[in-house]
Amino acid sequence: MSEKDDSKVRLDKWIWAARFFKTRALAKAAIEGGKVHCRGERCKPSKEPKVGDELVIRSGDDERTVQVLLLSGVRRGAPEAQTLYQETAESVAKRELAVAQRKAGALGMQTDGRPTKKQRRQIHQFRTHQDD
Template sequence: MAEPASAKVRVDKWLWAARFFKTRSLAKAAIEGGKINADGQRIKPSRELEVGMMLTIRQGWDDKTVEVLALSDKRRGAPEAQLLYRETEDSIVLREQRAAERKAGLGSFIVSDHRPNKKERRQIHRFQRNMNMDESS
């Protein structure tokens, strides 16, 4: 299943083999879109993974923080794919908490009747930047 520790595997191949994405091109698009971080840094699809790296993966509403346990560039069944990584306890708790909030309707969004103008867009970006800083603290 897993390759020897000396083997090198690209991030996009590993994400596909670990069944986070259905195709390598979807994995590549997610990486290029900034949805995948390795050890807190943006990465390129060709980046080679190492055992022990921490990946942050944003899929839809959820952010998952996983530790790479094994390397593989072959896509196999889901039970084998789950042996390639381990999701952190904090990530599981946070994901379940956010899912419960969404289910309760606490995360509902305000729908606007117009596109944001330049001033509103700056306010949105400032708010998002502040939210990201608060989460990293």
């Protein structure tokens, strides 16, 4: 790719090249599903990111806030892909805390399975009294 082509790259292609998603189709679906925000707003796959833009990318349980450092539409090895962006310190700390909580089981609710008939009646009764 020439220097001129690198200045105009689609967001879905850049996210794929930066290795946030395995395929470009997954990157496009994530953007269309509202899992990627550019400058605090939802965006389209055809948006052209600029150097210095801040992106919030949600993938599974992880949410990363990254700053665009370089533009590229070519997918290369992971070490080269990591040079395209820099994750903010707050994002790293938040993600590490979430990983620690998941390992400790703090986020997962433990249940005894499906509610019994009596419990379902109580839930229904509780919900109908909340509407009054």
